[in-house]
Amino acid sequence: MTRPVIGVTTSSRSGWRIFPLVNFNLWLAGARGVRWGVGRGHDLSGVDGVIIGGGDDIGPDLYGGTLGISVRLDPDRDQLERDTATEAYERGIPILGICRGAQMLNVALGGTLDQNAWETVQAGEPLKTILPRRRVEVVEGTLLSQICGAEPIQVNALHTQAGNHLGAGLRVAAYDDFGMIQAGERMRDPFALGVQWHP
Secondary structure (H helix, E strand, O other): OOOOOOEOOOOOOHHHHHHHHHHHHHHHOOOOEEEEEEEOOOHHHOOOEEEEOOOOOOHHOOOOOOOOOOOOOOOOHHHHHHHHHHHHHOOOOOOOEEEEEHHHHHHHOOOOEEOHHHHHOOEEEEEOEEEEEEEEEEEOHHHHHHHHHHOEEEEEEOOOOOOOOOOOEEEEEEEOOOOOEEEEEEOOOOOOOOOOOOO
């Protein structure tokens, strides 16, 4: 059996250590990953799916925002991933967005982000941990609920931004206890699912 090929976007700074972990999980699921990034190229004609990975905040110029609290930006990666997401949408290629990737899925479809999400929902200090400390309510009837059930789940929380207005064709798939959007998904096949945590 030939393993499905999944294109995985990564950061120039941390991709060397993140990609092997993602690729191992893809292998466990029966697929294999190809690492994409700035200067590494990407070819959607050769993949069965796409993962847009986590990393730095997305530049607000992509969604009509203004530069605020963003700590690190990577405009070249922003452009690569927006182009990748847009082309994958157009070609009908399934997409999984992880953390930053979930936000990029939203932005690529015309959505916006809240740069001050933790302050907006008055959730206290942002949680910066890989441990599952954030409680998430999965919306019943969503693809995400079919994958992990409709019971509340505990996830990690490494992000600072969150979806604000959703892009065209997306719906909320999960909220946290403060009302912050923690997952969004396309409402038709093939799936495009974005989760703000690192599964």
